Amino acid sequence: MGNYLKMIKRWDIILITILVLISFLPFTIFSVVQAKSNNDPNNINVAVISVDNKVVKRIVLTGNVKTQQFDVHDLGGDCNTIEVKKNRIRVKSADCPDQNCVLTGFISKPGQTIVCLPHRVVIEIKSNHEPSQDIIVSS
Amino acid sequence: MTKNQLNAYIALLAAQAVVISMFENAIPFPFAVAPGAKLGLANIITCMALYTLSTKDTLKVLTIRLILATLLGGTISTFMYSAAGIVLSFLGMWLVKKLGPDRVSLIGVSTTGAILHNIGQLIVASWIAQTWTVLLYLPVLSFAGILAGIAIGVMANYLLNHVEKLHNYRSLRELNE
Numbered sequence: 001m002g003n004y005l006k007m008i009k010r011w012d013i014i015l016i017t018i019l020v021l022i023s024f025l026p027f028t029i030f031s032v033v034q035a036k037s038n039n040d041p042n043n044i045n046v047a048v049i050s051v052d053n054k055v056v057k058r059i060v061l062t063g064n065v066k067t068q069q070f071d072v073h074d075l076g077g078d079c080n081t082i083e084v085k086k087n088r089i090r091v092k093s094a095d096c097p098d099q100n101c102v103l104t105g106f107i108s109k110p111g112q113t114i115v116c117l118p119h120r121v122v123i124e125i126k127s128n129h130e131p132s133q134d135i136i137v138s139s
Numbered sequence: 140m141t142k143n144q145l146n147a148y149i150a151l152l153a154a155q156a157v158v159i160s161m162f163e164n165a166i167p168f169p170f171a172v173a174p175g176a177k178l179g180l181a182n183i184i185t186c187m188a189l190y191t192l193s194t195k196d197t198l199k200v201l202t203i204r205l206i207l208a209t210l211l212g213g214t215i216s217t218f219m220y221s222a223a224g225i226v227l228s229f230l231g232m233w234l235v236k237k238l239g240p241d242r243v244s245l246i247g248v249s250t251t252g253a254i255l256h257n258i259g260q261l262i263v264a265s266w267i268a269q270t271w272t273v274l275l276y277l278p279v280l281s282f283a284g285i286l287a288g289i290a291i292g293v294m295a296n297y298l299l300n301h302v303e304k305l306h307n308y309r310s311l312r313e314l315n316e
Contacts, residue, residue, distance in 0.1 A: 007245070007293070007296060011242040012244055012247035015243065015250070016247070019255075020285070023254065023277040023281035030275060
């Protein structure tokens, strides 16, 4: 063991440190870019509410200060009550059996969704800048 | 070394690298923490080639290894991944080795190779997926690469010092420089 420790030279350690720092570089750039785009005034988040794949309402969330509340009816006449509070949106109450949409709570970031499967109601937040999405790569 | 000896030695190293990498593919990776991380045992061969052969002959070993490994159980996409990894890691290892044996040991060379191999593969992956978020995975792979690189460096060092032929070839190469 001692022989192997003696094998390590000073430049080995310098090189490994540099390489580790380089490997964190994409991470740093990514966080900086993301922080910039979150503070970007041109970035506008829009909540798109659709029933059965048809868009029924668009609400601009960025810069919104009011609180508003309205009902969305699906084809069968069932009702989801949606509340918009400042830049966040949620389903306040619904008469669906599973209540998943209500339990999701408020969403505010691009890419987030609230889905009410029984009523086929989808609320999705879209941004004029496409958000980065998680992907899976297999080789 | 005569020309025949040299050819046989290059062929031997390439064949060993192919067999080792196929053998390694057969081992299921035990750690679920870092999927995609590999030991990179074939890196031993690259290290040995770098230390016993000229740059031109090392490149020959790597090219033969790349083509053979692809023909023996790869696809175009694995070819692209390994090609990027091999080219980048060879460049890095070659440059690092230029620092000289007084400054840098085999551990440094093999760790550089391991990490740059990962970087090359992830660059190709992010190019294929058309998003560079893949590169965020780099720190995890680098950590695995450092551990594997140290182990490979110690192994290659042991082989170079204790296998008589390798030892001779290494001294021969150092004389020629």
